[in-house]
Amino acid sequence: MNTIINDIEVLKAKTTKINEVDFDNLKFGSVFSDHMLECNFKNGKWQAPKVVPYGPITLDPSAKIFHYGQSIFEGMKAYKDAEENVWLFRPLDNFKRLNISAKRLAIPELPESYFMDGLKALLEVDKDWIPKKDGSSLYIRPFVFASGNGFHASPATEYKFIIATAPSGSYFSGEVKVLIEEKYSRSANGGVGYAKAGGNYAGQFYPTQLAIEKGYQQVIWTDDNTHEYIEEAGAMNIFVRINDTLITGPTSDRILDGITRKSIIELAKSEGIAVDVRKITVTEVVEAAKNGTLKEMFGAGTAAVISPISGFGYKDQDYTLPKLDDTFASYLKKRITDIQTNKAEDPFGWRFKV
Numbered sequence: 001m002n003t004i005i006n007d008i009e010v011l012k013a014k015t016t017k018i019n020e021v022d023f024d025n026l027k028f029g030s031v032f033s034d035h036m037l038e039c040n041f042k043n044g045k046w047q048a049p050k051v052v053p054y055g056p057i058t059l060d061p062s063a064k065i066f067h068y069g070q071s072i073f074e075g076m077k078a079y080k081d082a083e084e085n086v087w088l089f090r091p092l093d094n095f096k097r098l099n100i101s102a103k104r105l106a107i108p109e110l111p112e113s114y115f116m117d118g119l120k121a122l123l124e125v126d127k128d129w130i131p132k133k134d135g136s137s138l139y140i141r142p143f144v145f146a147s148g149n150g151f152h153a154s155p156a157t158e159y160k161f162i163i164a165t166a167p168s169g170s171y172f173s174g175e176v177k178v179l180i181e182e183k184y185s186r187s188a189n190g191g192v193g194y195a196k197a198g199g200n201y202a203g204q205f206y207p208t209q210l211a212i213e214k215g216y217q218q219v220i221w222t223d224d225n226t227h228e229y230i231e232e233a234g235a236m237n238i239f240v241r242i243n244d245t246l247i248t249g250p251t252s253d254r255i256l257d258g259i260t261r262k263s264i265i266e267l268a269k270s271e272g273i274a275v276d277v278r279k280i281t282v283t284e285v286v287e288a289a290k291n292g293t294l295k296e297m298f299g300a301g302t303a304a305v306i307s308p309i310s311g312f313g314y315k316d317q318d319y320t321l322p323k324l325d326d327t328f329a330s331y332l333k334k335r336i337t338d339i340q341t342n343k344a345e346d347p348f349g350w351r352f353k354v
């Protein structure tokens with residue numbers, strides 16, 4: 001049946017898969033809700049978005065996404081509170097970042113209403129898919145890719161914007177040990193590191209596999225020029241705590257401007273925690289680990305939330321972080337998730353009611 005929600009056409013799925021899902025044991029991003037938002041760019045403009053049943057899409061083998069990797073995405077979460085209200089966290093920031101990525105990848109930028117109203121319509125139709133259990137949420141994946149055809153190495157003339165959602169539990173299942181990278185690079189000045197481009201992730205898979213073989217879960221990327229500055233992890237920005245100061249590197253051409261990162265900086269400062277946004281050298285982190293002043297390291301991101309790092313490897317040497325009772329990571333994680341899930345006041349105006 002076709003219905004209209006806020007001028008977005010909705011084509012309902014004939015059946016639901018929701019009864020097959022074990023909401024108490026959700027993995028990350030592996031089951032998908034009944035519907036998706038679909039919007040096509042053709043004849044020089046974005047066409048009206050529609051909510052349609054979630055399912056496969058057909059592409060021509062010459063579609064430029066397959067050959068030239070014109071593809072960008074976002075990561076967001078929807079939360080449901082005890083009164084069944086649905087909340088997003090700083091969604092306009094995701095919209096703006098999608099268009100920053102679009103510009104860099106020569107993809108046509110999206111109108112704000114297509115993103116926001118499309119997302120609201122999708123969440124309205126699939127609201128039963130938003131988990132209520134603590135630590136679970138509906139992970140939202142907006143993405144745009146070149147669906148237009150041709151082997152010519154130039155931007156496509158047709159694109160698809162899709163939002164798919166997946167009820168999800170935590171991103172990491174156990175402890176996170178990281179390897180500080182000395183050889184490979186994720187990004188370079190003038191490159192696409194600041195964009196959420198699919199190829200940024202593909203390029204990380206091989207070095208990350210090598211790290212996993214050595215017993216680590218993630219790579220910490222260092223700058224491509226000297227490998228002396230800590231930049232970010234595969235899917236997270238990085239914070240280190242030396243004594244009682246929280247330090248994170250400044251964003252640049254090479255680093256994704258994480259929404260969790262900037263929220264943590266603001267939140268921590270407002271709670272009286274000393275925060276330094278400055279370049280962090282591998283040498284100082286190794287020295288701090290050796291002399292006991294390195295208290296914590298954690299990753300921050302939408303999927304990973306705040307994920308404590310238990311230790312790191314560098315130049316064939318392993319360093320273990322202390323196991324503290326009260327960590328900035330657990331304090332800030334509780335504060336930010338309480339704000340996200342409407343369990344605490346939101347003095348920053350970050351929470352967005354759907």
Ligand code: PLP
Binds near residue numbers: 232260301303
């Ligand atoms: N860095 C990278 C490479 C990421 O993929 C992500 C995840 O989105 C982040 C950082 C954290 O960004 P955000 O907090 O906006 O999710």
Ligand code: COI
Binds near residue numbers: 076
């Ligand atoms: C997110 O945190 O939403 C991301 O996009 C990271 C992803 C690679 C899982």
